[in-house]
Amino acid sequence: MSSSTSLAKRLLLGRPFRSDKLQHTLLPKRIALPVFASDALSSVAYAPDEILLTLSIAGASAYLFSPWITLAVAVVMVTVVASYRQNVHAYPSGGGDYEVATVNLGPKFGVAVASALLVDYILTVAVSVSSGVTNLGSVIPFVAEHKLLIALAAVSLLTALNLRGLRESGTAFAIPTYAFILVILAMIATGLIRVFVLGQDIQAPSAGLQIHAEEEHLSSFAFVFLLLRTFSSGCAALTGVEAISNGVPAFKAPKSKNAATTLMLLGGLAITMLVGIVLLARATGLQFVEDTSQIISGPPDYVQKTVVAQLGEAVFGNGILLVLVGAVTALILFLAANTAFNGFPVLGSILAQDRYLPRQLHTRGDRLAFSNGILFLAVAAMVLIVAFDAEVTRLIQLYIVGVFVSFTLSQAGMIRHWNRLLRTQRDPARRRQMIRSRAINTFGMALTGAVLIVVLITKFLLGAWIAIAAMIGIYVLMLGIRKHYVRVAEELQPTEERPVLPSRNHAIVLVSKVHMPTLRALAYAQATRPDTLTAVTVNVDDKDTRKIQAEWERRQIPVPLTVVDSPYREITKPIIDFVKGTRRDSPRDVVTVFVPEYVVGRWWENILHNQSALRIKGRLLFEPGVMVTSVPWQLRSSQDRDLDRFDRGLVHAPARGPRTRPAPPAPAPAPQEEKTQ
Incomplete structure (x- = not known):
């Protein structure tokens, strides 16, 4: 909720009440x-x-x-x-x-x-x-x-x-x-x-x-x-x-x-x-x-x-x-x-x-x-x-x-209520009161x-x-x-059987550009120590794809980059097909997809960002054995909003230093592929 919306809500409704009030x-x-x-x-x-x-x-x-x-x-x-x-x-x-x-x-x-x-x-x-x-x-x-x-x-x-x-x-x-x-x-x-x-x-x-x-x-x-x-x-x-x-x-x-x-x-x-x-x-x-x-009969202009x-x-x-x-x-x-x-x-x-x-x-x-x-x-x-x-x-x-x-x-x-009580009530005074109440409800x-x-x-x-x-x-x-x-309650009821642990976890990081959100998503994915880690980008434009590959090599990022072709310039379907193919090789495996996302501070910025990520996440949620993890990257507008709210006394002091971004952690070496049993 934006700060302006929150302020308007407080002015209209007042401060929130604690439950014990x-x-x-x-x-x-x-x-x-x-x-x-x-x-x-x-x-x-x-x-x-x-x-x-x-x-x-x-x-x-x-x-x-x-x-x-x-x-x-x-x-x-x-x-x-x-x-x-x-x-x-x-x-x-x-x-x-x-x-x-x-x-x-x-x-x-x-x-x-x-x-x-x-x-x-x-x-x-x-x-x-x-x-x-x-x-x-x-x-x-x-x-x-x-x-x-x-x-x-x-x-x-x-x-x-x-x-x-x-x-x-x-x-x-x-x-x-x-x-x-x-x-x-x-x-x-x-x-x-x-x-x-x-x-x-x-x-x-x-x-x-x-x-x-x-x-x-x-x-x-x-x-x-x-x-x-x-x-x-x-x-x-x-x-x-x-x-x-x-x-x-x-x-x-x-x-x-x-x-x-x-x-x-x-x-x-x-x-x-x-x-x-x-x-x-x-x-x-x-x-x-x-x-x-x-x-x-009456006045002609009678109302x-x-x-x-x-x-x-x-x-x-x-x-x-x-x-x-x-x-x-x-x-x-x-x-x-x-x-x-x-x-x-x-x-x-x-x-x-x-x-x-x-x-x-x-x-x-x-x-x-x-x-x-x-x-x-x-x-x-x-x-x-x-x-x-x-x-x-x-x-x-x-x-x-x-x-x-x-x-x-x-x-x-109420008539049935009194009839039920009268079957067990033995006190004459209470019975007379119940009979009178039943008569009132019957009428x-x-x-x-x-x-x-x-x-x-x-x-x-x-x-x-x-x-x-x-x-x-x-x-x-x-x-x-x-x-x-x-x-739904019956479907979610736990059974006596212990859940089967996945045999392996395959991590996939979605890449649209080689920028700070992508590098943070890669670092976080590596920190989870998956069995395999792959970066995936969709080839919608050959020129842009070559730029991504060149930058990938220049930075010597130790994670393999997979390019998925898209002859019809779609983004969502090629990624879904790639994820399905990864899990199809071993149904007991799980696939974790890391999606870099922008955190914006203004409502209209949501229209300009994250639309592809929302579509991809919406499709992946229906895929069995697939976990979706959003990796947020706060744009300056989101930090400015929090600081502005602090200046107005709407929130507590932000627990961070000056408005400078720390460098993302350096990517760790890629994990070794586990040997086939």
Whole structure:
């Protein structure tokens, strides 16, 4: 890594943390709530929009059902929170739904849950950031005009914050999350008091509009289907609940108790805000449609604002408080993606440890965060945002399928978990507690399973099939990765037989010119004391080859120089053929190829040097019985770079003298050819 890249990394991420500092990154409940619950809390900013938007298909009269649908969503929320409180106590290691399904239902069910969660985490980032941009665009027209670019910039900023480490990102997100909670609760309380206590008539900006139904005459079956579709869209409010069960290891002790308390706080706040916003929307006559062409009376230049923005204007008017409502709503939606940025890397690390994902996702970065997982999530979310042009209504159709798959399978796993414990538990008090927990998980499985069926039926053709296809693809990919790692481990398993030592070692030094790197490679090759030593050059140009031979003789280098002809001016293939021929004479022999290489200090110098060496090494790695040794030669630019870094205090003082090169060791006499036995 160049010095400029290293400096930029330090400025962006900060100084690296020692591994023994990991305990200092653990979170208290007051920080864990905004870190892990921001997704579920922020969903109150777009779940009401989706409820009202879907009901508008049947006309404004269908808004009458919005409180009942919201109540149904609240019941599901209470059930899921109660179920996951059992999970965090039973499985505090951080595996969450994946661990529960794997232990109790089997590895393939665990992989199915993991694939669903990975897709849902990616969609969480895409939906939350896109919704944040939309809400901010309701009060700042510039944002609406550059929605896509601002969404991508927001993901990039979140990535940088999370790469700095869990505690720092949690602190950064705590203030806006709590500000959002206070502002929304204050707006709901003020609005409901003005309407129901003081009797004031406050109207949303869209209250006076007239809209027509997209479908004027709905049959009973079609209307029920519409209500179910509305309910499935409103269930987006449940996303993010499972993140706490995946993040239990990040809590301070007692981990399970703190995680369960945070879950309860999350559920209470999310339900209060969701129900309050929908009730206030009904009280103020708020209307929200998917297509503004449904509006048949209203200002000609009418621009539809989000539900939260309209309620803020109705309650607080067009002043600083309205700006505050828009600002904190946009902030919480941007930061809601942080739930995924904390959950996805941890789950990816666990899957990598179990060999279902590349091992690079298992290790922590400089700041004790799972950097590779964070970067992978950011790139995948950006691809989705670009593909769907940051449109929340289009992205929401892909949403929540994965999370309800994991909800249902997790609860099924918990039922088997309690059944297994009940078979051996004899203490009456403990048995009653387990039976109660099993009943909660049984009800949770039944309810989330029913919601999953509703979601699949109502959203499949609207885009849910894309999420399902992605889950299947990731499921197959993870099984393939696991199969590869198992096969490699079996192949590398040591046997009882002792390895057969090679009978002889033949050394070959590649020569392009007679210069200092070549002389150093020759000296090093001689120091290894091989049985035979040969220098090889490829005759691409007769004039250059004669110069090499003349210089070889002039210096009286005591190593034979072999010239390999190349009528088609190739370099790699003649060398490979020569190496193969050397080993073919005796299969028990090994061939060591010494490759002189330049060490450069500037990135662009790599383009000008070492390309032939890289191609040759890449081919030789596939040859059995062939060892490849790089012999580096540091150019002055590499030494200058190290000294410059020392001057800036980035590295310790170089352990060398002045900027002069020592002469290479004189070549020793060539070893005698071993007599044939």
